[in-house]
Amino acid sequence: MxxxxxxxxxxxxxxxxxxxxxxxxxxxxxxxxxxxxxxxxxxxxxxxxxxxxxxxxxxxxxxxxxxxxxxxxxxxxxxxxxxxxxxxxxxxxxxxxxxxxxxxxxxxxxxxxxxxxxxxxxxxxxxxxxxxxxxxxxxxxxxxxxxxxxxxxxxxxxxxxxxxxxxxxxxxxxxxxxxxxxxxxxxxxxxxxxxxxxxxxxxVVRVVERIRADKEIDLRGAQIIVAGGYGVGSQKNFQLIFDLAEAIGGEVGASRAAVDAGWVCHDRQVGQTGVTVRPRLYIACGISGSVQHTAGMAESKKIIAINTDPNAPIFSVAHYAICGDLNTVIPEMIKAFKAKA
Amino acid sequence: MKYTVLVFVKQVPDTQNITGDAMTPEGTVNRSALPAIFNPEDLNALEAALLLKDRNPEVRVVVATMGPPAAAEVLRASLCRGADEAILLTDRAFAGADTLATSYALSCCARKIGRVDLILCGRQAIDGDTAQVGPQIAEKLAIPQLCYVEEIREFGNGKVTVRRAIEGGYEVLESPTPALLTVVDANDPRPMGALRIMKYKRAKTPSEVRRNAGDDAENRIAALRDAGLLIQEWSAADSGADPSRIGLAGSPTKVKQVSSVVLTAGESKSVEPTPAGIAELMHELISDHTLG
Incomplete structure (x- = not known):
C-alpha cells in the first residue's frame, strides 16, 4: 500500500x-x-x-x-x-x-x-x-x-x-x-x-456456562468522586468517605491499598488496575498518590488532597492541598457545605 | 508420559517496588537497580500446571523462558516448585523484541518441544502489562486461546474445561487441546519444597557450567544431564526461528520517546485545615459551580 x-x-x-x-x-x-x-x-x-x-x-x-x-x-x-x-x-x-x-x-x-x-x-x-x-x-x-x-x-x-x-x-x-x-x-x-x-x-471453543451482571458501581460517569486510601485507617472509618460523598452528591472511590485491605469493593478502585476517571471534582483522602493511582485521576478538573504527610506525592497533582487529619477535615467539609448550600 | 504441559515464564524487574535510584535523570528506567523477580502471574500459571500434575501423574510439566543467561534463575525456581524440565531460550539475536517477535520466538520453542497438550502463561508481565504474548503464541501455533483462566476444571482426552473471568462475571469454556491458557492471580502458588531445593539448586545451564568448570565442563554437563539437573539452553538457531522474525528485526513497533511521569496540577493552593480555611474552600467550590 x-x-x-x-x-x-x-x-x-x-x-x-x-x-x-x-x-x-x-x-x-x-x-x-x-x-x-x-x-x-x-x-x-x-x-x-x-x-x-x-x-x-x-x-x-x-x-x-x-x-x-x-x-x-x-x-x-x-x-x-x-x-x-x-x-x-x-x-x-x-x-x-x-x-x-x-x-x-x-x-x-x-x-x-x-x-x-x-x-x-x-x-x-x-x-x-x-x-x-x-x-x-x-x-x-x-x-x-x-x-x-x-x-x-x-x-x-x-x-x-x-x-x-x-x-x-x-x-x-x-x-x-x-x-x-x-x-x-x-x-x-x-x-x-x-x-x-x-x-x-x-x-471449537464452547461456552458451557456464562454468568455476568452489569457493574453496580460505575465511577466513569461520576462528576464528583470522594476517594479514600490507606490513610483512612479502617473499614469502619471509611464511613467518613461515604458521608462526605453523600453530602456533596458524589460517588465513592478508593486507592488500590484501600481495596486490597478489603474496606471497599474493587469496582471503586481508581488507577492503573482500576478505572480511569476525569470528574469535575476529585477529593483524595488519605491517599499518598502513587503513579499507579494518579494515572487514573490526574485529569480530573479539580483535585483536593487531604493528607497528614506534607510530602505525599498526591499534593503534586492537587489544586487544593489540605495538610491535615481527614478525621477532622472531612466533618468540617460536610458542616461547611451544609451551611453554604 | 501421557501429557505435556508447557509453561512460559518470564523474569521481570520488580516494577511494583520502584525506589528512587531506579529512574535515571533522563527519565528512563535503570533496570539494573531493580531486583529481578519471577513474574507474579507466571507463578500462578506454573501452579495451575503443577495442580494438573498433582491430579494426574501422567502429566509432565516443562517450563521455558526467553531471556538473558541470568533468567535461568526463574527456571531453577520452577524446578524447585515441581517442574520436570526447563528450557532457556537465549540469544543476543532475540534482544529488542516486541510482543510480535517474542511470541514468534516462543512459538518456535513450543514447536521444537514437539507434542504439547497445553500451554500456560501468566495473563501479563508486570514490566510491560500488555497481556499480548499469550494470545499471539496461540495464533502462531493455530490453537485456541482461553484467557483470564481462574481454574482448570478438567483436562485430558483431547479436551480442557476452564472457568475464566469475564467483565462482571465468569464463563466456563470447553476447548479441544492443544490450547493455550493465560492464567490470572486466582490460585496460591506453592512454595519451593525443601527437598526439591536441595536437589535443584544445583541445576544449571551448559553456559553456567562452562563459566566455572574449565576443561572438565563437558563431563560435568553430561553428569548433570544424567542426574536430570541440566537446564536446556537453546539459541535462536536451535529453536529453528527465522532470523528476520525475531529481535529488533522482527518487531514492527519502535519506541519513539520515553519520558518519566511528572504529573503536576499547575497552580496549587494550600488550604488551612481549620474550620475557617475549609469553609472558604467550600464556598469557593460552590460559587464556581464545582459543587452544588
Missing amino acids: TQNTIGNVWVFIEQEGGKIAGVSLELLSRARELADTLGVKVEALLLGNNIENLVPELWSYGCDNVFLAEDARLEPFTVLPYAKVIMDLILEHRPNILMFGATMKGRELAPRVASEKRCGLTADCTDLRIDDFEDKVNKKSYQNKLMQIRPAFGGNIIATIVNTWEDPQMVTVREGVMKLGTPDPARRGEVTRVTPALTEKET
Missing part, C-alpha cells in the same frame, strides 16, 4: 447484551479527530447478533460507515470467530488505524488479530496523536503516523510507540481516557453488511 492511498480509521465496537460499551464511543470520538486530521473516514466494526438497532448511535458519535456482522455464532463473544471476521475485513479494506478498547475482550481479541496480520499492537494507550516519525536507527522517515502513547514499567514511565510496518496501526486504549464527544442524533452514515465466513475451525 502506498502512502497516497491511506486507509480509514477503524474502531472495534464492543457490545454486551445489545448495549455498546462506553469505551467504544470514546474511541469513535477520538477516531473522528484522527480521521479529520488524516482526511479519511471513520468506520466501525459491529459484531454480534440482532444488533442492527445499535447502528444510529455509532453514526451519532461521528462514524461514517458501520461494518455490521450478524450471526448466531458471534453471540456470546468468543475470540476465534471475532478474530476471523475482523481479519477478513482488514484484508479486504486495508484500514490505516484499528482501535480496540483495552477491556478484557479487547485485550484478548486484538493480539490474536495483530499476530495473524503480523502488524504491531500497542496495549493500553492513554493518548493518540498523528505525527511524523524519524527512525534514526534504520534511517527511514514516516509521515502521518499514529503516535501511540502508553504508560510502561508499572506506570513509572510514558512511552511513545510507532508501528513501522504495513498497516493497520493497531492499539488498545484504556477506558475513560479519551473524551466522549457530544452525539448528534441527526447525523447519518452508511451500513455495510458483512457475511461472516466462519468454519468449524473458529467454533
Whole structure:
C-alpha cells in the first residue's frame, strides 16, 4: 500500500447484551479527530447478533460507515470467530488505524488479530496523536503516523510507540481516557453488511456456562468522586468517605491499598488496575498518590488532597492541598457545605 | 508420559517496588537497580500446571523462558516448585523484541518441544502489562486461546474445561487441546519444597557450567544431564526461528520517546485545615459551580 492511498480509521465496537460499551464511543470520538486530521473516514466494526438497532448511535458519535456482522455464532463473544471476521475485513479494506478498547475482550481479541496480520499492537494507550516519525536507527522517515502513547514499567514511565510496518496501526486504549464527544442524533452514515465466513475451525471453543451482571458501581460517569486510601485507617472509618460523598452528591472511590485491605469493593478502585476517571471534582483522602493511582485521576478538573504527610506525592497533582487529619477535615467539609448550600 | 504441559515464564524487574535510584535523570528506567523477580502471574500459571500434575501423574510439566543467561534463575525456581524440565531460550539475536517477535520466538520453542497438550502463561508481565504474548503464541501455533483462566476444571482426552473471568462475571469454556491458557492471580502458588531445593539448586545451564568448570565442563554437563539437573539452553538457531522474525528485526513497533511521569496540577493552593480555611474552600467550590 502506498502512502497516497491511506486507509480509514477503524474502531472495534464492543457490545454486551445489545448495549455498546462506553469505551467504544470514546474511541469513535477520538477516531473522528484522527480521521479529520488524516482526511479519511471513520468506520466501525459491529459484531454480534440482532444488533442492527445499535447502528444510529455509532453514526451519532461521528462514524461514517458501520461494518455490521450478524450471526448466531458471534453471540456470546468468543475470540476465534471475532478474530476471523475482523481479519477478513482488514484484508479486504486495508484500514490505516484499528482501535480496540483495552477491556478484557479487547485485550484478548486484538493480539490474536495483530499476530495473524503480523502488524504491531500497542496495549493500553492513554493518548493518540498523528505525527511524523524519524527512525534514526534504520534511517527511514514516516509521515502521518499514529503516535501511540502508553504508560510502561508499572506506570513509572510514558512511552511513545510507532508501528513501522504495513498497516493497520493497531492499539488498545484504556477506558475513560479519551473524551466522549457530544452525539448528534441527526447525523447519518452508511451500513455495510458483512457475511461472516466462519468454519468449524473458529467454533471449537464452547461456552458451557456464562454468568455476568452489569457493574453496580460505575465511577466513569461520576462528576464528583470522594476517594479514600490507606490513610483512612479502617473499614469502619471509611464511613467518613461515604458521608462526605453523600453530602456533596458524589460517588465513592478508593486507592488500590484501600481495596486490597478489603474496606471497599474493587469496582471503586481508581488507577492503573482500576478505572480511569476525569470528574469535575476529585477529593483524595488519605491517599499518598502513587503513579499507579494518579494515572487514573490526574485529569480530573479539580483535585483536593487531604493528607497528614506534607510530602505525599498526591499534593503534586492537587489544586487544593489540605495538610491535615481527614478525621477532622472531612466533618468540617460536610458542616461547611451544609451551611453554604 | 501421557501429557505435556508447557509453561512460559518470564523474569521481570520488580516494577511494583520502584525506589528512587531506579529512574535515571533522563527519565528512563535503570533496570539494573531493580531486583529481578519471577513474574507474579507466571507463578500462578506454573501452579495451575503443577495442580494438573498433582491430579494426574501422567502429566509432565516443562517450563521455558526467553531471556538473558541470568533468567535461568526463574527456571531453577520452577524446578524447585515441581517442574520436570526447563528450557532457556537465549540469544543476543532475540534482544529488542516486541510482543510480535517474542511470541514468534516462543512459538518456535513450543514447536521444537514437539507434542504439547497445553500451554500456560501468566495473563501479563508486570514490566510491560500488555497481556499480548499469550494470545499471539496461540495464533502462531493455530490453537485456541482461553484467557483470564481462574481454574482448570478438567483436562485430558483431547479436551480442557476452564472457568475464566469475564467483565462482571465468569464463563466456563470447553476447548479441544492443544490450547493455550493465560492464567490470572486466582490460585496460591506453592512454595519451593525443601527437598526439591536441595536437589535443584544445583541445576544449571551448559553456559553456567562452562563459566566455572574449565576443561572438565563437558563431563560435568553430561553428569548433570544424567542426574536430570541440566537446564536446556537453546539459541535462536536451535529453536529453528527465522532470523528476520525475531529481535529488533522482527518487531514492527519502535519506541519513539520515553519520558518519566511528572504529573503536576499547575497552580496549587494550600488550604488551612481549620474550620475557617475549609469553609472558604467550600464556598469557593460552590460559587464556581464545582459543587452544588
